[in-house]
Amino acid sequence: MFLRSLYTGILFLFMGLMVKAQSIEVCSDCAVNSLAKGIAMAKAGDTLLVQKGVYKEYNLLVDKPLTILGKDLPVIDGEDKGEVIRVVADSVEIDGLLIRNVGTSYTSDHAAIRIVRSKDFRIRNVVLEKLFFGIFIEKSTHGEILNNRISGDAENEYSSGNGIHLWYSDHIRVTDNKVEGVRDGIYLEFSHHVNIFNNISTDNLRYGLHFMFSNNDSYRNNVFRNNGAGVAVMFSKEIEMIDNRFEKNWGTASFGLLLKEINDAVIKGNTFEQNTVGINIEGSNRIVYEGNDFIRNGWALKVLGACYTNTFTKNNFLSNSFDLSYNSRMNDNSFHKNYWSDYTGYDLDEDGIGDVPYRPVKLFSYIVNNTPETIILLRSLFVDIIDFSEKVSPVFTPDNLLDNAPLIRRRK
Amino acid sequence: MLKILKYSFFDLVRSRWSYVYLLFYLLIGYVLLFLNHDLSKAVITLMNIIVILVPLIGTIFGIMYYYNSREFTELLLAQPVKRMSVFLGQYLGVALSLSLSLLIGLGLPFISYGLFQSDAVWEFGLLLVNGTFLTLIFTALAFNIAMINENRIKGFSYAILMWLFLAVIYDGIFLMSLVVFGEYPLDNFSIIATMLNPIDLSRILILLKLDISALLGYTGAIFQKFFGTHTGVLLSMTILTLWVALPVYNIYRKSLKKDF
Known part of the structure; x- marks a missing residue:
């Protein structure tokens, strides 16, 4: 009897729901x-x-x-x-x-x-x-x-x-x-x-x-x-940024991606094309940059302030005015197996990895960081000459800031 | 004067070097556009060439022509013609034929790649105007040096040194002073320092018109504010004209007194 009334109850409930x-x-x-x-x-x-x-x-x-x-x-x-x-x-x-x-x-x-x-x-x-x-x-x-x-x-x-x-x-x-x-x-x-x-x-x-x-x-x-000004990621942890496109964020204070106080993030497979600054990095640690394309940016990467233990691997740097700018002489970040379109080294053993390390920081970008006014000498012959001499024998840019295994061909 | 100008001009236009110069520009223009169909990108690459090579070629051509036509000059001076028209005629002959090579050599490839349909017309026009100014300026400076120095070797070295100074060393000193006096406000200083060197002035005028000006940031904004206005454009054109007028006036002054 009890069971029956329960059934009826449930039935009514269902009907009620259907009506409702x-x-x-x-x-x-x-x-x-x-x-x-x-x-x-x-x-x-x-x-x-x-x-x-x-x-x-x-x-x-x-x-x-x-x-x-x-x-x-x-x-x-x-x-x-x-x-x-x-x-x-x-x-x-x-x-x-x-x-x-x-x-x-x-x-x-x-x-x-x-x-x-x-x-x-x-x-x-x-x-x-x-x-x-x-x-x-x-x-x-x-x-x-x-x-x-x-x-x-x-x-x-x-x-x-x-x-x-x-x-x-x-x-x-x-x-x-x-x-x-x-x-x-x-x-x-x-x-x-x-x-x-x-x-x-x-x-x-x-x-x-x-x-x-x-x-x-x-x-x-x-x-x-x-x-x-592009995308801003500030004061956040463990953010995944994968396969995005950052394009044409072009202006005097623009960037593709701004990282400020970001820890333990992953930035993979993104394309940064024609931004004044591809990624502007401030106080960001333990970030993995892998397989990104930086194409025709003013600065591909601009690193300001304390950034530790970041790794940059298998990225393509193609025709950027500056590949990298650093404002300190200390470096705790590692660059490995990236492709740099400005790389002029050779590969004798033909394993696809350049035999001469690549130095991504040009002397001029170092000078511009210290004295921003000097940017008006951009594309002057003198600047090309000092960049060349710094490339041959580095004095001002951080000693250990180099890619020991630059790729010879662009990563597909 | 017109007769001498005409003679010098046609003499040069017929000469082999003018054709080499013209071919050189044609080649650069076509190769650039063949490798990269983007006209505005080609304008940036071309800027580097114009700002460095045009002054160099103007200098060398000017000084060579003056020294080579020395006997002819002496012959002319024996005739009843004004001294001024002999020298100025020769100068204008060289400068105009060089400018013509530049205009045709770069103009043809760009027009054939559809310059008038693209939005790079103004940038390209500015590039050619600056190139012409630089030719006029550096040929005049070369003539000045040649008139002062009887010794060809000395004159040639001075001319190259002048080019080296304005194209490279000046920027070095400029850069050093910006770094050393970094604590002080340098806006006006940089604008004035840029104005004083025709190569820097051309470079900045072209850069500001291109996309790449966004890289100049805060400093660029100051320059844009100055050169972007009508007064700024007028002022920089005046300065470029002055850079032509002063050496030309000096040629005129020297030509009245020059002894052979």
């Missing part, structure tokens, strides 16, 4: 003609099906598990009045909306979509235009940000926000997004175990990707092009 998970249609001439109404009517677990149209709404609060599904990209116009969607419940999915005209505020960071203290959220196929902050994740975990298009029209750093902003949020996946024209394309602060894969971040005012105090994160196969 219903779909509510939102369209301009339906009974439910706004998202606010839809959200108010919906019960936990419902789907809000938003039909094509323009909905002028802002400050929408999602406080229960919901799926908001846009059909044919409905437009939600915030009319510059404030935040558009705020999620404060777990398991919310937002899919296929176009959100535009997010209000700008200097006191609260208005976002198109803000997730607050929630788990298991999913934001995908969303298009954001004319925004302040785009997707703002605050103290939330285990979410996915997938296949979104964010294009801002930021003009000044102080009056613009970030495309995807993660703050105290762990275990998030950020994949296949395209971010352009905002302040920082993707920004992480105190966010750990975040995976950032296959994104394209271009034409942003400041950084394409920006890490602060975030550990154990990984970013792969992303493209960072033409950003104000």
